[in-house]
Amino acid sequence: MSQSGLAFLSPDTFVLRSTLTSPFGRKVRIAIDVLGLSERITVVPADTLDENDSLRQQNPLGKLPCLLLADGTALYDSGVIIEFLQEVAGGEALLPLHGLERYTKLTLATLADGITDAALLMVYESRFREAATYSQRWLAHQRGKIARALAAFEASPPDPRKTDMATIALACAFGYLDWRKPVEWRPAHPRLVQWLEAFTVHEPAYARTRAPAPTANP
Ligand SMILES: N[C@@H](CCC(=O)N[C@@H](CS)C(=O)NCC(=O)O)C(=O)O
Known part of the structure; x- marks a missing residue:
């Protein structure tokens, strides 16, 4: 998609470059739903592995999600x-504009994003x-981050009956763990399993943004 390809956008509509399987894209899609902005946003998929995909001009990091404004301005990352x-x-609705609560919520969202x-x-x-060259040390290093972050959330979970920047990020982290299964998180964390069930009941946008069946793309 070229910058001129944005000509169809009016100033109050946006393009979201994201797949339907990206956990970070899902955060944004939930926020769009909750904020009542669905009519104003068109989701256009991007292929992060394709060097010819215009995503790399829009976000030099080549990461999605990326939000495009009518004048071509690109905003990232998900937060x-x-x-x-x-x-x-x-x-x-999703994040206080001022005060310590804003920063504690952003910190919790960062912790949840760290799991993802x-x-x-x-x-x-x-x-x-190739499988034979996987670094077990590197995988264990990442597994440790996930385990410590899950333990921190288990000790002090946010309110699952509230949809905000932190609970959206946490639910999307669980969604990705369930979908790709890089670790098995459920057996050791019954309290967080209950947390996710409660959030799913409270926030219908979570089910509405579920990833399609596993494919080659994250
Ligand atoms: N901090 C970023 C992370 C975005 C991210 O890692 N996106 C993944 C897809 S879910 C991606 O684009 N990966 C491709 C790559 O790293 O090259 C955010 O919150 O948006």
Whole structure:
């Protein structure tokens, strides 16, 4: 998709470059749903492995999600996009605008995103290397991050009856662990399993944004 390909956009509509399987893209798709912005956003898939995909011009890191404004401005990453969309929608439904609670919520969201980042790196190990050359040390390093972050959430989970920046990120981390299974998180974390069940009941956008059956792309 070229920058001129954005000509169809009016100033108050946006393009989201994301697959339907990206856990970080799912965060943004849940936020779009919750903020009531679905009519204003078109999701256009991107292939992070394709060097000719315009994603690499839009976000030099070649990562999705990436939000495109009508004038070609690109916003990333998922947290920045969610903050922008909250401002478009008005209010502070997903993140307080000021105060310590804003920063503690952002920190919790970062912890949850760290689970997803580590899980992705484990999945990428199998995508970019032959099985015989997997680094078990590297995989254990990532597994340790996931285990410690899960333990921290188990000790002090956020309220699952509240949809915000942190609970969206945590639910999407679980969704990715369930979908790609780089680690088996459920048996050791019954409290978090219950947490996810409660969040799924509370927030219907979670089920609406579930990834299609596993494919080659994360
Ligand atoms: N911190 C970023 C992480 C985005 C990310 O890692 N996206 C993955 C897909 S879920 C990606 O684009 N991977 C391709 C790559 O790293 O080259 C965010 O929150 O948006």
